[in-house]
Amino acid sequence: MSRQTPVYYYSSASGVVRSFAERLGRPVFNLAERDVRHTEVDGPWVLLTPSYKTGNDRNDTIPEGVRRFLRSPVNRRRMVGVMGSGNRNFGRYYQMAARQIAEQSRRPVLFEFEIAGTPWDVQECARILAELDAALEADGHAPAA
Template sequence: MIHIYYDSKTGNVQRFMDKLTQITGWHAHKITADLIAEESGHLVTFTTNFGQMPETTRIFMTANASKIYSVTSSGNRNWGQNFGLAADKISADFDIPLAFKFELSGTMEDINQFIDIIKNNCDGSKRGSKKLDIA
């Protein structure tokens, strides 16, 4: 079973996760201050403050990075080069492959592409592998 750990502030990532779990049946775990990743999985987060990683995501990753296979981020294309930049920063800071970036709550095409990436490129992949950096 695939586990996704996610952080959502404005509801965009939550809506993405709701659609994703309805289609796939994958297990989604909303990040809280004290969440410990019991199972290995993937991270989906958001970008804040024009390209920054959310503090809640940083805290989660500091405690759980060894259990995370890949990172995906939502963002807003209006931010130009800062679009989804949280994923780039998490990838670099925690040596985790960047899987995907999507705008706001994502389209059905985004969800299908994300499913394909997770199923075919990184389900069970080894942490630190850079073969995923296709975003």
């Protein structure tokens, strides 16, 4: 069995993003927890971030826990993709955090879903991550477990 690429996510008190992450069936780590934010990853990983901006240009769309985790050059270098949770009611700010991070890091947006996601979203995201695991292993970036 190949290594499962872990997902580091940020979830607010609502737990919506945490619930989605935990349904993916792989190692997940909550960046809302201080001890997680202060770690450095030991291999490829994927970021799952919500977008909170609702129209105030002075408000930042990227959660502070995500921003702090990405301050580490090791974490930035080892990130292989970004996923986003958003709310279409946010208009042009829908998925903005994931898209900004992907653009700045030159990493792909692997998957986007609305709010808590549907069962199909969870299944499709898990499929995409399994394909990523296989590709990383084939490229020699992820040791076999």
